[in-house]
Amino acid sequence: MRFLAQRLMLFVAALFALSVLVFAALRILPGDVAAVMAGMNATAGQVARLRTELGLDRPLAAQYGDWLAALLHGDLGVSAFTGRSVTAEVAQRAQVTFPLIGMTMALALTAGIPLGCAAALARRPAVRGAFRLVAIVAGAVPALWSGLLLILLFARGSGLVGLFPSQGFPMGGWRQPGAAFASLTLPAVASGLIVAASLMRHTRSALGEQLEGGAVAMGMACGMTRTEAALRIGLRLATPQLVSVAGLTLAQMVTSVMVVENLFALPGIGAMLVTDVGNRDLIAVQSELFLLAAFFLLVGLLVDLAHHALDPRLAAGADREGGRA
Amino acid sequence: MIGTSKRRGSAVRGGPAVCGGRAARAAGAAGRTLYAVWSRGGGRAALIVIGVWTAVALVSLVWTPWPLLATDGYHTWQAPSPAHPLGTDGTGADVLSWLMAGAATDLAIALLVALVAAVWGTLLIAAMVSRHGALAGTAVVAVDALISIPTVLLALILAVPLGASVAVVVCACGFAYGLNLARIARPAALLAARSAYVESALANGASGMGVLIRHILPNSLPVIAVQLSMSAGTALLAEAGLTYLGVGVPSGVPSWGHSLTTSVRFVTVYPAAVLWPGLVVTVAVVALNLLGDALRDATDPAAVGSAPPADAVEPDGTGEVRDGR
Numbered sequence: 001m002r003f004l005a006q007r008l009m010l011f012v013a014a015l016f017a018l019s020v021l022v023f024a025a026l027r028i029l030p031g032d033v034a035a036v037m038a039g040m041n042a043t044a045g046q047v048a049r050l051r052t053e054l055g056l057d058r059p060l061a062a063q064y065g066d067w068l069a070a071l072l073h074g075d076l077g078v079s080a081f082t083g084r085s086v087t088a089e090v091a092q093r094a095q096v097t098f099p100l101i102g103m104t105m106a107l108a109l110t111a112g113i114p115l116g117c118a119a120a121l122a123r124r125p126a127v128r129g130a131f132r133l134v135a136i137v138a139g140a141v142p143a144l145w146s147g148l149l150l151i152l153l154f155a156r157g158s159g160l161v162g163l164f165p166s167q168g169f170p171m172g173g174w175r176q177p178g179a180a181f182a183s184l185t186l187p188a189v190a191s192g193l194i195v196a197a198s199l200m201r202h203t204r205s206a207l208g209e210q211l212e213g214g215a216v217a218m219g220m221a222c223g224m225t226r227t228e229a230a231l232r233i234g235l236r237l238a239t240p241q242l243v244s245v246a247g248l249t250l251a252q253m254v255t256s257v258m259v260v261e262n263l264f265a266l267p268g269i270g271a272m273l274v275t276d277v278g279n280r281d282l283i284a285v286q287s288e289l290f291l292l293a294a295f296f297l298l299v300g301l302l303v304d305l306a307h308h309a310l311d312p313r314l315a316a317g318a319d320r321e322g323g324r325a
Numbered sequence: 326m327i328g329t330s331k332r333r334g335s336a337v338r339g340g341p342a343v344c345g346g347r348a349a350r351a352a353g354a355a356g357r358t359l360y361a362v363w364s365r366g367g368g369r370a371a372l373i374v375i376g377v378w379t380a381v382a383l384v385s386l387v388w389t390p391w392p393l394l395a396t397d398g399y400h401t402w403q404a405p406s407p408a409h410p411l412g413t414d415g416t417g418a419d420v421l422s423w424l425m426a427g428a429a430t431d432l433a434i435a436l437l438v439a440l441v442a443a444v445w446g447t448l449l450i451a452a453m454v455s456r457h458g459a460l461a462g463t464a465v466v467a468v469d470a471l472i473s474i475p476t477v478l479l480a481l482i483l484a485v486p487l488g489a490s491v492a493v494v495v496c497a498c499g500f501a502y503g504l505n506l507a508r509i510a511r512p513a514a515l516l517a518a519r520s521a522y523v524e525s526a527l528a529n530g531a532s533g534m535g536v537l538i539r540h541i542l543p544n545s546l547p548v549i550a551v552q553l554s555m556s557a558g559t560a561l562l563a564e565a566g567l568t569y570l571g572v573g574v575p576s577g578v579p580s581w582g583h584s585l586t587t588s589v590r591f592v593t594v595y596p597a598a599v600l601w602p603g604l605v606v607t608v609a610v611v612a613l614n615l616l617g618d619a620l621r622d623a624t625d626p627a628a629v630g631s632a633p634p635a636d637a638v639e640p641d642g643t644g645e646v647r648d649g650r
Binding site: 003006007010011014018021022025026028132136137139140141142143144145148149151152155158194247248250251252254255256258259262263270273274277278282285289292293296297299300301303304 | 462463466467469470471472473474475476477478481482483484485486505558559562563565566567569570571572582585586588589592593596599602603606607608610611614615618
């Protein structure tokens with residue numbers, strides 16, 4: 001309980017600190033936001049007008065307060081470049097990014113966990129070494145490069161074997177599920193490779209620890225084979241750790257997801273952020289960055305809570321540790 | 326008390342290195358560890374690759390086959406030839422020269438990220454194992470909360486005021502990997518902090534800071550070194566991704582991410598140009614990961630892998646905590 005309260009408090013504090021950080025990063029620009037947004041050729045009058053329009057001539061505290069109040073009401077502001085509401089833009093682009101993240105994770109889990117189990121269960125040193133090398137090499141390929149290689153191998157039109165489209169997302173979106181799914185396949189493989197390798201290594205080490213522990217030995221004493229005991233008892237005991245690792249990997253794979261979104265010309269959130277930073281659409285960038293960071297803080301919180309729910313030993317340990325001064 | 330000391334002592338060998346000649350002992354331990362890494366296949370390959378990488382980076386500071394700015398509009402996207410061993414890029418510049426110069430930038434980035442992560446991570450570890458209960462509890466939960474923020478979002482936030490720069494990569498990665506380091510090294514540090522020799526040092530009037538430097542950090546050093554080696558590899562992947570997204574190394578500065586990015590646009594026309602930059606990054610990251618694995622094996626003879634040579638099992642060198650729990 002103490003852990004829960006502390007974790008929630010830190011979550012709110014981190015959200016707050018993050019909003020200050022994002023706000024400050026956009027206000028310590030050389031010159032100011034209005035001058036940057038108006039561009040090089042703007043006259044002083046135009047800059048002044050834009051400044052008043054965006055409310056940048058008011059005190060910082062008032063600006064920050066207004067932004068925060070609007071955020072709390074779900075109003076992310078209006079893009080100065082396109083004139084569209086940032087909320088609508090994010091909602092539309094989330095239809096590409098979240099399925100992509102989901103597919104990446106699904107691919108990584110279906111490849112990484114079985115391979116990790118196989119690596120942990122392998123007995124011959126040569127086989128263990130081979131698994132180890134596969135995990136290291138697969139985890140060392142930049143997503144940009146694996147994406148390019150996949151385009152060269154499997155892209156329709158330009159690849160050796162034209163299987164999947166390599167550019168863009170269907171206009172109809174998910175109303176054309178087949179086409180939408182196909183257009184996300186290569187990007188998901190490209191960004192999933194590193195994640196799969198990382199999950200494989202973590203599964204191997206978590207299951208390896210369990211194999212040396214008493215629970216698996218007990219299972220074997222009760223008549224299970226080593227493999228049965230490892231998969232039915234060891235894997236289950238390793239689950240809390242793996243949930244935690246999968247959550248962390250989610251945060252790390254966002255770089256890859258953004259890279260492949262740009263590489264495969266997918267209209268996702270990552271592509272939007274990069275475009276908006278490039279366009280100096282700073283009011284939109286401010287809200288988008290905060291929203292995304294808040295989302296991942298929330299995912300982190302949920303993963304931590306799941307980890308604690310799955311592993312009661314941990315909750316007991318945290319309370320005892322916290323109580324000791 | 327004696328029983329406790331015996332039990333702890335077996336887990337954290339060589340902790341109380343309080344006698345004279347500490348520098349010499351530390352150098353000796355480092356030399357033995359290096360030899361143990363060298364005497365493993367993976368470790369030897371890693372050291373060779375890193376050695377070649379460093380040598381190339383140093384050479385590139387004074388000499389490259391072609392000047393970096395030597396462009397040639399009549400010889401763009403050339404296939405490898407005696408004049409240009411790896412061909413030329415879209416401006417007719419020599420690919421090998423740019424990769425050599427990129428080696429220096431990427432080496433600097435890897436080292437700086439490791440340095441920032443080490444300093445920031447050590448501060449966090451110090452807070453996490455502090456005897457001040459509230460501080461320690463807050464630090465643990467704060468790390469849990471902050472670790473879920475993606476590196477790329479931090480980089481984008483920093484890139485708004487700083488623009489594309491090496492500092493963005495170093496700060497964003499250093500911050501994120503410092504959090505990872507703290508989380509991973511905490512069990513080892515905690516075990517040392519709660520040990521009998523730390524208690525006795527404190528009872529003898531040692532300051533908290535002194536205990537941290539003389540006992541807790543040396544005992545966590547193996548875990549820290551392994552994690553830093555892997556983090557340096559991840560930093561190279563992040564550099565490639567962030568540079569492609571336009572917030573990493575600025576255009577015009579040679580880096581492997583830059584070389585990879587310039588090959589992207591015409592990938593379907595000149596597929597061969599993609600090969601070298603990606604391969605170089607992958608090999609370097611594999612080497613850093615192999616180094617990490619070899620370091621772990623070298624400091625923990627009981628770990629899986631090939632049996633170490635007898636003289637590599639140092640009796641009093643870097644003690645290793647296999648598993649903090």
